[in-house]
Amino acid sequence: xxxxxxxxxxxxxxxxxxxxxxxxxxxxxxxxxxxxxxxxxxxxxxxxxxxxxxxxxxxxxxxxxxxxxxxxxxxxxxxxxxxxxxxxxxxxxxxxxxxxxxxxxxxxxxxxxxxxxxxxxxxxxxxxxxxxxxxxxxxxxxxxxxxxxxxxxxxxxxxxxxxxxxxxxxxxxxxxxxxxxxxxxxxxxxxxxxxxxxxxxxxxxxxxxxxxxxxxxxxxxxxxxxxxxxxxxxxxxxxxxxxxxxxxxxxxxxxxxxxxxxxxxxxxxxxxxxxxxxxxxxxxxxxxxxxxxxxxxxxxxxxxxxxxxxxxxxxxxxxxxxxxxxxxxxxxxxxxxxxxxxxxxxxxxxxxxxxxxxxxxxxxxxxxxxxxxxxxxxxxxxxxxxxxxxxxxxxxxxx
Numbered sequence: 001x002x003x004x005x006x007x008x009x010x011x012x013x014x015x016x017x018x019x020x021x022x023x024x025x026x027x028x029x030x031x032x033x034x035x036x037x038x039x040x041x042x043x044x045x046x047x048x049x050x051x052x053x054x055x056x057x058x059x060x061x062x063x064x065x066x067x068x069x070x071x072x073x074x075x076x077x078x079x080x081x082x083x084x085x086x087x088x089x090x091x092x093x094x095x096x097x098x099x100x101x102x103x104x105x106x107x108x109x110x111x112x113x114x115x116x117x118x119x120x121x122x123x124x125x126x127x128x129x130x131x132x133x134x135x136x137x138x139x140x141x142x143x144x145x146x147x148x149x150x151x152x153x154x155x156x157x158x159x160x161x162x163x164x165x166x167x168x169x170x171x172x173x174x175x176x177x178x179x180x181x182x183x184x185x186x187x188x189x190x191x192x193x194x195x196x197x198x199x200x201x202x203x204x205x206x207x208x209x210x211x212x213x214x215x216x217x218x219x220x221x222x223x224x225x226x227x228x229x230x231x232x233x234x235x236x237x238x239x240x241x242x243x244x245x246x247x248x249x250x251x252x253x254x255x256x257x258x259x260x261x262x263x264x265x266x267x268x269x270x271x272x273x274x275x276x277x278x279x280x281x282x283x284x285x286x287x288x289x290x291x292x293x294x295x296x297x298x299x300x301x302x303x304x305x306x307x308x309x310x311x312x313x314x315x316x317x318x319x320x321x322x323x324x325x326x327x328x329x330x331x332x333x334x335x336x337x338x339x340x341x342x343x344x345x346x347x348x349x350x351x352x353x354x355x356x357x358x359x360x361x362x363x364x365x366x367x368x369x370x371x372x373x374x375x376x377x378x379x380x381x382x383x384x385x386x387x388x389x390x391x392x393x394x395x396x397x398x399x
Contacts, residue, residue, distance in 0.1 A: 005231060012205075012235035017242070022201035026243050029193045030250040037186070037254040047086035048178065052262040055089045055176040062171040063093075064133045071097065072131070092178055097131075100140060100273045133171050141165075143274055148359055151334050157361050160368055167278040172270060177263030179255045180281045181271050186251045187288050187351035192324060194244050195299050195348065199320025201243070202236045202303035204313035206394065229394035233304060233387055240300030244293060275357035277370070287372050288351060294379035295347030301386035308393040324348070334360075350375040 016022055041049055061067055071081075071090050078084045084094040144165070148158050206229075263270075264282030271281055299320075306316035327348045332340040341360045344350075350358075350371055362374035369377065 005227060008228070009231050009235055012232055013238060016201065016205065016235055016239045019201065019204075022197075022239070022243075025197040025200055026246060029197050029243075030246045033186075033190065033193065033247060033251040034254070037251055041254055041258050045086075048182075049258045051092065051178040051259055052176045054087075055092065058089055058093065058174050059176060061174050063136070063174055064171045067093075067171075067174070068097075068131055068133060068136065092176065093174060096270060096273070097136075100136065101131075137170055140273065144276065147274060147356060151358070151360050152337070153359060153361075157359075157368070160361065161276045161359055164278050165276040168267065168269065168276065172267050175263050175266035175270065177266045177270050177281060179259030179261065180263040180266070180285060182255045182259075183252050184271055184281075184285065184288065185353040186255075187248075187292055188348055188353055190244075190247045190251050191292060191295055191347045191351050192328065194240075194247050194296055195324045196321055197243055197247075198240055198296070198299045198303045199317045199324075201239065202300055203307050203316035203320070205232050205236050205304050206307040206390075207311050207313040207316055229391050233301075233390055236300050236304045237297055240296045241293065244296035248289075248292060272354070272357055276359070277357065284372075287376075291347065291350055291372060291375050291379070294376055294383070295351070297383050298347065298379040298386075301383045301390070305386045305390055305393075308390050345371060345375050345378060347375070347379070 058067075071093055074084055074088060074090045075081045075094060078088075081094045081098045084091055088094075144161075148161065153161070261282075264280065264285065266281045268275055268277050268279050268281055268284045271284075277284060303316065303320055306319055307313065310316045310319070327346050330343075332343045334340055341362070344358060344360075345362075358371040361368045361370060363369075364374070364377065
């Protein structure tokens with residue numbers, strides 16, 4: 001990059017990052033995420049601090065019959081799994097079993113069969129009566145099969161997932177994972193908030209020149225239509241990464257401070273029970289971070305694309321905000337096939353907190369990609385496509 005272009009990039013970055021709207025949006029967004037997380041730890045649920053120290057005696061133990069008997073005894077004393085107090089070392093293990101037994105027992109027609117497979121444990125007074133390691137994992141397998149059918153997976157895709165499932169060691173080994181579980185749960189909130197911030201902050205990158213009537217002057221300069229579009233685009237993407245990092249740090253840092261990174265070596269199934277990814281929580285968190293940053297780049301590129309095509313900052317920001325609202329509430333049934341699958345590959349949906357992983361696979365050049373993998377590929381490809389369209393649209397602007 002020449003000295004002139006470096007100066008222009010610095011100027012464009014200054015315009016974006018010192019803009020009143022961008023500064024206020026980022027500060028408010030990061031402050032809100034940080035405040036909510038800190039209030040939860042310090043006021044609402046102070047018992048969630050230093051969880052690892054309370055549960056260290058369970059670290060590395062298999063979830064076998066002996067473990068389940070101990071939890072059952074604790075549940076009998078407390079009056080049920082859900083009533084085991086936070087002071088108990090079995091508190092989060094009980095919560096995990098509750099999620100396994102209860103979260104998806106009511107989906108579709110699976111309830112009767114899964115209750116039977118689990119020895120009717122969920123119907124008992126403690127929630128663990130009659131629950132053995134065999135029935136626990138049988139319950140999980142029955143629900144996985146139901147989920148595969150619900151999402152209309154082909155037989156070959158089912159076999160692909162079952163091969164992954166066979167690579168998962170059972171019984172699961174318990175690792176205290178509250179910190180990383182909470183971190184996993186917050187990616188979606190940071191992503192949705194970032195989309196709104198990107199919309200209001202980057203909608204004027206190109207449209208602002210027109211609204212301020214400086215476009216004629218800018219297009220007639222030395223860089224003009226030659227490379228100015230790329231400098232502006234790069235500045236917008238640098239802002240996207242910066243703002244995205246601030247939001248992610250604000251929502252995740254408290255978890256690291258209060259509970260460290262204990263649990264990164266836990267099987268992913270301890271965080272997302274109905275998933276067959278044969279990886280650790282640390283591995284999956286790294287993939288989620290990758291998807292998060294690629295989602296930030298994609299959203300920033302989309303905001304700048306609208307800025308070029310619409311030529312109005314307010315309208316462009318409005319389109320982004322409406323898109324975020326639709327992404328949060330619009331639903332498509334699995335019967336719509338590829339259309340429904342692609343709809344749930346948006347950054348907000350892929351990073352959404354859920355105990356059930358989307359098992360639909362995207363077939364690209366003979367490869368089967370999971371939702372997390374295919375999202376990364378599609379975000380990178382879409383960002384490049386948007387950049388090409390921005391270039392073409394900017395070069396057609398009239399001076």
